Amino acid sequence: MIKPILLSIALLYAPMLFSQSAAPAELTFATYNVSMEAENYVPRGTKGISEQVLVKELASGTNQQIRNIARIIKTVRPDVILLNEFDYVKDPQAGVLQFVKAYLKDDSDGSKGIDYPYYYYSTVNTGQPSPYDLDNNGKAEQFGADAWGFGNYPGQYGMVLLSRYPIDVNNVRTFQNFKWKDMPGALKTTKPDGTDWYQPEAWAKFPLSSKSHWDIPVQAGGKIIHILASHPTPPTFDGAEDRNGKRNHDEIRFWRDYISTNTSTYIYDDKGHKGGLKANANFVIMGDQNASPDEGNALTAGIRSLLSHPAVNNDMPPSSKGGAEHTSANAFAKNHTAFWRMRADYVLPSRKGFKIIDSGVFWPPKGEPMAELVEKRESSSDHRLVWVKVKVD
Secondary structure: OOOHHHHHHHHHHHHHHHHHOOOOOEEEEEEEEEEEOHHHOOOOOOOOOOOHHHHHHHHHOOOHHHHHHHHHHHHHOOOEEEEEEEOOOOOOOOOHHHHHHHHHOOOEOOEOOOOOOEEEOOOOOEOOEOOOOOOOOOOOOOOEOOEOEOEOOOOOOOEEEEEOOOEOHHHOEEOOOOEHHHOOOOOOOEOOOOOEOOOHHHHHHOEOOOOOEEEEEEEEOOEEEEEEEEOOOOOOOOOOOOHHHHHHHHHHHHHHHHOOOOOOOOOEOOOOOEOOOOOOOEEEEEEEOOOOOOOOOOOHHHHHHHHOOOOEOOOOOOOOHHHHHHOOOOOOHHHOOEOOOEOOEEEEEEOOOEEEEEEEEOOOOOOOOOHHHHOOHHHOOOEOOEEEEEEEO
């Protein structure tokens, strides 16, 4: 029997021993817009909702839509996964840990359980009220399109990272409060007469991120991997001024600049530290970018510049038979990641440190096993889980 003091020493050094061990030979990274926000579970337009709607569904452990989402995750079994549109729940016991405990850890629905002992989440700009009329409809309504990121309550459409490997929480960098105006060459929005769309006071405070941008260091053995997580605003739901399209472009451009030593000097994080990612760092850009280089309403220069960046590996774009079947006449359909027919979700490893060995979109064609999990939006989500498997150099 280990004496208490020796047990304490063993527990103290266990993470250190783990971190000094060799990096795993292979890793699977995934991103999944799970639509786990309150409006998904109540009639559209319901007043007075909050993240407590999700809390209730997680507590039950029986929501079939969430069970299907969990089954998809348990089938793909990623080592690290970013969940977009997972409402911000301050208490992890009621939010992320309850999701892991009640839906992921146990064997169920024919799938072996999976545990994620490490996680990261934080506040986001969606639903954070502003005092300004940001959509210029003549009313300052605080929420909806007048929030700093579209949302009807604080934390709607939030993000959560789950990991099988330790997260260096002390060195996470967040950019929730980075001001859009501080990006050189920001795509400023104007009215038809050429005047500024936003009031000067609003523009001075306007955050670039509609949710947030996070740099989360994950420690897989002795290897540090920077998970660069975000969820830019959809480039729609606006007018001819294209304010959302321009924000989407610049939110994507942020990562391009962040991984480029010659363009990242203007960046500062929420603690005031300046600069971007260190040269030669290993990274994976993950999230629903709401933009395609080939389709949709986005300003394609943003996503194209990221996909073509020399440090980014986009050599094996994830694909599926189900996506190809869903829009059979569309040449891009096999790479679609959303029911509404577009490649929107990305897992982009750095060229340094990894070699892509496989990738995919979880979208079985009709008649194949588990196709019912993606049959319609109510089955799981209007997005599909996207994954990339890499060999670790």
